[in-house]
Amino acid sequence: MLSSLKRFLIGRPLKSTELGEQKLIKTKALAILSSDALSSVAYGPEQILLVLITVSAAAFWYSIPIAIGVLVLLFALISSYRQIIYAYPHGGGAYVVSKENLGIYPGLIAGGSLLVDYILTVAVSVSAGTDAITSAFPSLHPYNVVIAIVFVLCITILNLRGVTESASILAYPVYLFVLALFILMGVGLYKIATGAVLPELHTPIGTSVAGISLFLLLKAFASGSSALTGVEAISNAIPNFKDPAPRNASRTLIAMGSLLAVLFSGIVYLAYYYGITPKADVTVVSQIAEHTFGRGFMYFFIQGTTALILILAANTGYSAFPLLAVNLAKDKFIPRMFTARGDRLGYSNGIIILGLLSIILIVAFEGQTEHLIPLYAVGVFIPFTLSQTGMVVKWIREKPKGWVPKLVINSIGAVISFIVSLMFFLTKFQQVWSVLVFIPAIIYLFHRIRKHYEDVGDQLRLSTCEPAIPIEGNVIILPVAGITHVVENSLNYAKSLSPHQIIAVYVPFEREDELAFEEKWRKFQPDIRLVTLHSPYRSIIQPLTKFIDTVQRKAGASNYQVTVIIPQFIPKKGWHNMLHNQSSLLILTHLLYRKNVIITTVPYHLKK
C-alpha cells in the first residue's frame, strides 16, 4: 500500500545508468535555477524606496544611482560566478571556492550560511507567495499556514520525481512572469515616450534633498541588493546540466544576469518616473501595473504570475541545497545519507530534509516569515564575499594568462559584497544578530560530525586494529518464557550450533512458579541445563543481563563466545503486535546497545 502510494507520487524507480536522461537543457535550467533571483525583482526595488521614504519623497531620484550600483554589483557577481563555474566545474559554488582558496573555516562559513539560507529561501518565498494569494482571496487567510505547507509538499514531491520533471512543469510560470514584466515595461516606456505620463510626477535627478546621508544611501543600496539573492544557485547546480555542463551553466548564468538586469532597471525606472510611493498593502509592482493598465486583465495577469513566481522561487533552494549537501557530506561534515541517490536519482534525502525544515520554520513563525528576509540576505552576502575573496586569492596565487582583469572583477565583487554584508549588520542588527550565533554553532556541529566519521574510520580500518582473538567455542544462552513450540524450535537450532554448551534461562516473578517450572523442564528437556533467576521486582532484563555478565566473564577467560538466542514470534497481522508484550524486542535492543554479546533471533511465524 505504502509503496504503491510512493510509486504514484514520485514514479517508478530509475536505474543508475539512466542518470544522463535526468540532466537539464539550458532553457529549463534557467527556469528552475533563476526563479529565486528573478522573483526578487518583485520586492527589490521596493526595498530601496522604503529606505528613501524615511527622508522624503523628493529623495526618490536617488533610486536611479542606487540601482546603477546594484547593476554594477550584479555584473561583478555574474562575471565572478562565470569564472567560478569554469574553475570548479563539479559545482559546490561558494563552499568549494572558499574552502580551496581560503581554508577550511571560510569554506564552512560559506557552506553553513548557504545551507541555512536555502531553508530560509523555501520558507520565505512560499510564505510570501501564499500571502499574495490569500490577499486576493481573503476568505483563505486563516488557512495561510496550511496552504503554505501544501505548497512545500507539492514542490518537494515534484523534486523527488526528479529535476527534469519539475523543470518541465515549473518552466511555464517563470517564463510567463518574465513575459508579463516585459509587456509591463514595454507599455510603460511607450507611454512615457509618447508623453502619456506627466513628467511632474517625479523630482528631477540631482535635486538636492535635506537630510540625505551616505549611511542612508548605503542602507538603501544594501536593501536593494537583496534582489541579487539566488544568483549563486547556478554555480552550485552545475552537475544537473547536460554536457558540456560548465559551458551550459555559464550561458544560463549570463542569460539570467541579463534578464535580471533588464527587469530590475525597468521596474526601478518606471517606479521613479511614475513617482510611486511604497504603501503598506499594495506592492510597488502592483502600483506600476495599475498606473499602466488600470485594473484590467493585464493587471491581474501580472499579480497572478508574481504570486506564482514567489512560490516557485522555493524551487531554487530545492535545486541547490541537495547538491551543496552532497559536497559537505563528501567532506564528512554532514551525515553520509545526503550522498545517496533516491529512486529517481535525485538526492532525495536532501530534498526531504529541506522540505521538512522549511515546514518547521513556516509553522514556527506561523507563516509570518517577512522578518526572516534580512537574515536570508545576509546569509547570501557572506558567502558572496568569501567566494569572491577566494577567487582573488586564486588569481594572485596561480597568475594564469590574463589574470589581471579577472582579479579586478573579483576584487570589485568582493569589496561591494563585503560592504553590503556590513550594511546589513550595521542597519538591521536586531534582525540578523542570530547569524553570529548559528554560524559558529553549525561549524561546531560540522566538526563534531567529521570527527566522529574519522574516529569510526580509524577503528574499522583493518591495518590499524589489533588482530581479532580467535574463537575457541560457543556458549549459548536461551531465555525461555514457557514450554512451547517456539522454545522447542529455538532449542533445536541451539543444539545444531553447539550441543554441549546451552543454558536455558527462566525468570519467574513468584517463588512457587520457579519450582513448578523446574519440574516441568526436567520432563521436557532433561539434558539441557536450566537456570532460574527469581525477579522480585518483576523485571526480566535486569536479572538476565546480570547472568549474561557472569557467563561472559567465565567464557571470556577461555576465549569462548557467548550468544544469546531470542525466540521471537511474529504475528500474522501488524495490529496483533499490540497484543503481545514485545519482551523479545526489548531484550534484543537492550542487549545489543548495552552489552557486547551476539544475539540470534529465531523467528516463529504464526500462521493465523
Added chain:
Amino acid sequence: MLSSLKRFLIGRPLKSTELGEQKLIKTKALAILSSDALSSVAYGPEQILLVLITVSAAAFWYSIPIAIGVLVLLFALISSYRQIIYAYPHGGGAYVVSKENLGIYPGLIAGGSLLVDYILTVAVSVSAGTDAITSAFPSLHPYNVVIAIVFVLCITILNLRGVTESASILAYPVYLFVLALFILMGVGLYKIATGAVLPELHTPIGTSVAGISLFLLLKAFASGSSALTGVEAISNAIPNFKDPAPRNASRTLIAMGSLLAVLFSGIVYLAYYYGITPKADVTVVSQIAEHTFGRGFMYFFIQGTTALILILAANTGYSAFPLLAVNLAKDKFIPRMFTARGDRLGYSNGIIILGLLSIILIVAFEGQTEHLIPLYAVGVFIPFTLSQTGMVVKWIREKPKGWVPKLVINSIGAVISFIVSLMFFLTKFQQVWSVLVFIPAIIYLFHRIRKHYEDVGDQLRLSTCEPAIPIEGNVIILPVAGITHVVENSLNYAKSLSPHQIIAVYVPFEREDELAFEEKWRKFQPDIRLVTLHSPYRSIIQPLTKFIDTVQRKAGASNYQVTVIIPQFIPKKGWHNMLHNQSSLLILTHLLYRKNVIITTVPYHLKK
C-alpha cells in the same frame, strides 16, 4: 536520566512481596472510591430542576418525590452491590456478575460500557473541575485545556505512585467537601427551623401544575439518577482493600451510600425550600450557599471544595479502570499487558492508558465535555441493569437461605435501572445514540483479540504441533559492506559456527565497484565464497532477499538451516546513530518480519 526522573515521579520500585502494604483502610478507600459518587451531589439535584423548569417554577415541588425515587434506587443499588461484593469477592463488579449469570455477551456489554465510562469519568470530571476554577479566575480561561491536561497528568502520576499514596493525599479534599456540605445543610436547616427563611419562596407540595406529565417526571428522575454514577466503583476495587476485603468493602459501600443519601436529600430539600431556580452561570449549590451564608468565607470554602472534588472524582476512574481491565485481560478480551504490575505494584499500564485516552478526549472536545454527561450516565446504567438482572438470575438459580428478600431488592434495582437507561435513550437520544455504535464495535474488538490469543495458544502448545524437523546443518549468509574490522569480526564468528558453509554477499551499485571488490576479497579471504549482487536500482534489501530465498530453497531440501549474520556497529553516543545509514537495522527488521530466516546480530561497539 530518564530512569531517575521516573524514580523521582513515582518512587522506588517495590518488591512483589510488599503488595500487602499497598492495601487500603476503610477511611482512605471511602475517600478515593466515593469521590465520583459524592461529587455528583454537586450537579444531580440541579439536573432534576432543569427538567422541571421546562414546565414552570411551580413544578419544583415535584423534586421532593423524585428525590425519594432516587433514594429508593440508591438503596436498591447499594443493597444489591453489597450482595455482589460478598458473592464476588475478587472484584470485577458488573462485568463478572453479568458474565457469570447472564452469559458472555451481557458480560462484555457491561464490561465494555464501564471501560469507556471510566475514561469519560476522568475527562468529564476534570473538565468540570477546571471550568469551576477558571470561572473563579477568568484570566485562566484560555488555558482550560492545558490546565485540565495538567490535572490528568498529576492524577496519573499519583496513581502510578500507588493506591495508598494517592489515597493519603486525596482523602483531605473529599472529607473537606463532605464537611462543607454538612455545615451548609446544618446552618440551612437551622435557619428554616427558626423561621429565618420565608416559606413563601416555594409552592407547597401537592400544588397542581398544568402541563406536567409522567414522561416529564420520568425524564427528571432519570436526570437526577445521574447523581448515582460511581456507586459501582467499590465492587470493582475489592482487591485494593485490606483483609478481610469483602467485609471492609461492604462497610465502605454502606458508608458511602449513607453519605450520598444524606447529602443528596439535604441539597434537594434546601433547593426546594429556598425556591431556587437553576441559572446558566451559577450552580444550584452555589445559590444555596449564597442564600445561607452570603458571599463570605463559607461560600468560597464550599465553592473551592466543590471544584476540588469534581477533579478528584476522576480518581474513582483510576481505581476502578485498571482492575476491570485486569479482569477483561485475564479472559483474553483485551491485551495481556493490562495484567502486569508496574514498579509500584499498581496495574500501571491501565493507569497510563486511562490517562492518555482521557487527555485525547479532553483535547478532542477542547475541554467542553458537558455534552458527554448523558453518554456517561447511560454507560453506567446499562451495567447497573445487567449486573442486577444477573443477581436476580443467580438467586433464582441457587436459591440460598433467605434468598427471597435478596431477590426482591435486586429485582427492584434491575427494574428501576432499566427504566432509567430507557429514559436516557427516549429523552436524550441525540446525545447517547453513539453507545449503540461503540458498544458493538468494542465487543467485536474484544472477540477479535480473544480469537487471536486462542489461535496463538493453539499454535504454541507442544501437543498440538507437528514435531519440529531436525536440523542437519547450517548455511551462513554474511552481507558485507566493505573490508573492515567489523566484517572480520563477524566472519570469525561465522567460522566458529560452521566453517564450511559460509557465503559472503556484497551488493554493489556500480559495475566497476563489483570487480574491484571481488579483487580485494580474494586477497582478504580467499577461502570464503563471495557472491556479488549488482543492484541497478540502488536497493540493498531487494537483491539480498532474493538471494536468501534461493539459498533457503536449496538448503531446505536437505534440512539445512539458513542463518544471516548481520554485522552491526554500535556508536558510543546516541546521536551518532543519525550519522550512519542503519542499513543493518533495516535489513534486520525486514528479514525478521518477512522471511522465515534466523538472524544473528554481531555487535561491534565503537570505542570513541
